[in-house]
């Protein structure tokens with residue numbers, strides 16, 4: 001192992017823990033907060049363990065660059081030993097092997113990771129802080145020489161309880177893939193994370209290893225909207241680039257964003273958001289789509305209209321978009337302020353992306369997706385953090401959006417979400433006067449001119465319907481590479497469904513192989529596809545509930561075509577051919593080697609209970 005890093009407790013036994021004792025005091029609060037902020041009341045020391053000692057500023061053992069160290073004390077440092085020349089590209093086979101769970105310790109780390117971060121901590125940690133990722137741009141974007149750019153960027157990354165390896169891989173990707181003269185600084189905004197040692201570890205790492213990175217901390221948990229505004233007040237670059245804390249930026253990601261803004265300072269630009277798979281950490285290209293919304297005020301992706309899809313310049317040309325997904329975008333700092341930053345009356349998460357999208361278009365700006373700029377983001381199935389104020393923050397925030405921006409169209413939102421009637425959405429008078437001051441256009445104008453594809457309830461459908469899905473996924477005919485019986489080697493028994501082959505959620509059991517009858521031809525015939533699916537009788541897929549802890553059963557489910565719980569790779573473990581499911585990190589296992597024995601997912605130990613063939 002040449003490259004490794006360690007976290008508290010040597011998570012998987014490959015790290016070198018380094019303990020650094022840091023003790024420092026609070027310095028002056030220098031929080032340039034807007035009027036709506038809760039001003040901190042004097043110095044606030046968060047007592048961390050009993051070892052916290054107040055010391056004079058001159059006693060700092062390291063240079064301090066942040067503005068608001070709420071606490072000092074000790075924490076184990078995180079570090080990574082790596083050799084730049086050996087930065088690896090992890091293909092799916094290598095990533096799969098990184099995810100194998102072979103011991104109870106692995107299982108514990110993996111389970112805790114899913115709980116805390118809702119993605120595969122084991123693989124993220126094993127990758128470390130650097131990796132090569134595929135260049136997913138259209139060939140038309142590559143090899144072009146960029147003009148001189150008279151702008152520089154402050155990259156603002158807000159985080160709350162983020163996994164250090166994911167956050168620092170992002171920070172290093174920005175440092176490694178941005179031209180020095182264009183990157184003014186990275187601002188890491190810790191939104192008062194509560195995980196043990198996290199803030200201290202990140203701050204220490206930044207101070208010890210990184211130049212050009214500022215670490216700042218909100219006085220108390222603000223939520224992503226106010227945390228971003230807070231970060232923007234610490235920025236000194238001409239352009240603000242906001243990124244979620246679990247992204248990786250791709251080759252030449254920054255230049256297209258800055259070039260477009262330098263051509264038109266009122267254009268807000270968004271990179272194409274590639275997908276980092278939350279189970280495997282694989283970096284995958286995203287299709288070109290636009291941002292839209294439904295009347296429940298949920299963001300969604302829409303198809304490009306035919307004329308844009310057939311444009312020969314597609315792939316390199318900016319795509320105007322009615323809305324943005326929200327996690328990643330860039331705009332001129334002066335324009336961000338002029339346009340009213342964000343609605344700081346919004347809480348924690350949600351709705352701010354539609355609010356800023358409507359505001360940009362309705363108040364004289366422009367919003368575009370730039371296909372030549374690519375940034376990967378870990379899309380998770382759930383957000384792993386709670387909210388300290390309680391209630392549904394998306395609902396409250398969406399109500400603010402509807403009441404400030406949607407005019408008579410807000411009735412469609414209220415119809416979709418009748419519960420909203422009784423929700424207190426706070427005071428919106430500042431935002432209404434902002435709308436007036438900026439002489440913004442009506443929502444009807446926005447719908448007619450910027451989002452004509454949107455179907456208004458009761459009006460005729462005039463354009464192609466939008467995608468019903470979060471991210472478009474390819475639903476294609478399975479390509480079979482092999483078929484036969486799935487046999488347990490030691491017992492020569494065959495895997496079949498406990499019920500009829502078309503019964504969803506049916507568990508899988510062992511049975512005597514029936515090679516003679518027509519029924520046996522069907523009920524025990526498995527089809528392996530190029531996408532690593534195993535389909536029984538060309539109907540349902542071998543599946544496991546992903547992200548579950550403990551022992552789980554293998555079952556049959558409708559094929560979803562997006563790998564994850566339905567991907568199975570033949571892997572050699574201790575000389576045994578096992579069927580490995582990368583999404584769960586575990587292997588297909590028998591409960592007992594007799595007819596009627598069930599199939600479960602267990603640690604990959606390579607025992608006889610895990611040895612199968614397809615023949």
Ligand code: UDP
Nearest residue numbers: 158159160191223224227244245327348383
């Ligand atoms: N975040 C934050 N404070 C919060 C909630 C979220 O700083 O109270 C950060 C979070 O760490 C992430 C970003 O805001 O970097 C966006 O949140 P998230 O990724 O959960 O949103 P999603 O991508 O799921 O929409």
Ligand code: MN
Nearest residue numbers: 244245327378
């Ligand atoms: Mn995110």
